[in-house]
Amino acid sequence: MPTVRRATYSSQREADIAHQDRQRQAVLARADLADPRRWRHNGRRDAVRAALWLLARVEYLPGPCRPIVEAQAHHIGIVAAGAAERVERALDIGAQTRTLAQLCACGGEIDMHGGEGRPPAAHCARCGRIWTEGGLIAA
Known part of the structure; x- marks a missing residue:
């Protein structure tokens, strides 16, 4: 809200202009606050x-x-x-894939897949072995 300042005006016209400007600013400020x-x-x-x-x-x-x-x-x-x-x-709604630091017995990188409500699984990028929570399922 505009602040009221004590000012001296050289004419009544200047005082009226300042008053109207403060009123216009107050209307805009109220509209802005209500937005x-x-x-x-x-x-x-x-x-x-x-x-x-x-x-x-x-x-x-x-x-x-x-x-x-x-x-x-x-x-x-x-x-x-x-x-x-x-x-x-x-x-657990997003698919996630990570490469493990541990390597497979063949020397290939192991990629972990999980998320989206599925149990996690890992597979070797080189030999194709697949591991799940239950152990090795394919070699």
């Missing part, structure tokens, strides 16, 4: 609303907010990708 796109931490915001607000900022949608710079958009992307990865891992 649902404005972020307010009131203890009731949830992760979904926060994510949607950040998405609007990254997509540079108009709103009562200062546009973000490219570095901020990049940082938001990195944090969002990390959060999505942790959620997928916790819920």
Whole structure:
């Protein structure tokens, strides 16, 4: 909201212009505060609303907010990708593949596959051996 300042005006016209400007600023400030796109931490915001607000900022949608710079958009992307990865891992809904440091008896690299609700399995990229939780199933 605009602040009221004690000022001396050289004419009534200047005082009227200043008063009208403060009224215009107050109307704009009230409209800005009432805008649902404005972020307010009131203890009731949830992760979904926060994510949607950040998405609007990254997509540079108009709103009562200062546009973000490219570095901020990049940082938001990195944090969002990390959060999505942790959620997928916790819920076991994302496919994961890792190459183990341990090598197969033939000297080939062992790739682990898992996630998406399936039991983990490993296979040798060189000889084709496949391991599961139950042990070696194919050689």
